[in-house]
Amino acid sequence: xxxxxxxxxxxxxxxxxxxxxxxxxxxxxxxxxxxxxxxxxxxxxxxxxxxxxxxxxxxxxxxxxxxxxxxxxxxxxxxxxxxxxxxxxxxxxxxxxxxxxxxxxxxxxxxxxxxx
Numbered sequence: 001x002x003x004x005x006x007x008x009x010x011x012x013x014x015x016x017x018x019x020x021x022x023x024x025x026x027x028x029x030x031x032x033x034x035x036x037x038x039x040x041x042x043x044x045x046x047x048x049x050x051x052x053x054x055x056x057x058x059x060x061x062x063x064x065x066x067x068x069x070x071x072x073x074x075x076x077x078x079x080x081x082x083x084x085x086x087x088x089x090x091x092x093x094x095x096x097x098x099x100x101x102x103x104x105x106x107x108x109x110x111x112x113x114x115x116x
């Protein structure tokens with residue numbers, strides 16, 4: 001069973017940037033479409049970005065288009081989320097998972113807080 005470990009979150013001022021990483025525990029990672037999700041307090045978890053196995057097809061939720069970039073390095077079993085021009089409404093716990101998401105694969109996530 002694959003395990004994901006997210007990292008890279010933190011406290012950042014509005015307009016700042018962060019780069020999140022998601023490391024997968026198994027080589028089959030390259031078979032998976034991968035997604036980044038987030039859950040803000042009191043809200044449901046939502047998908048913000050996703051990427052196909054080869055990295056040449058991506059999806060972004062409207063609110064992050066032009067600010068976030070998803071990428072992957074299959075040799076390192078890692079998917080990234082570069083987040084620029086961060087806004088307070090981006091504050092959430094960010095998770096990665098395969099697509100479609102498996103309930104068994106949700107990990108601890110990484111907290112992103114955008115505040116002055």
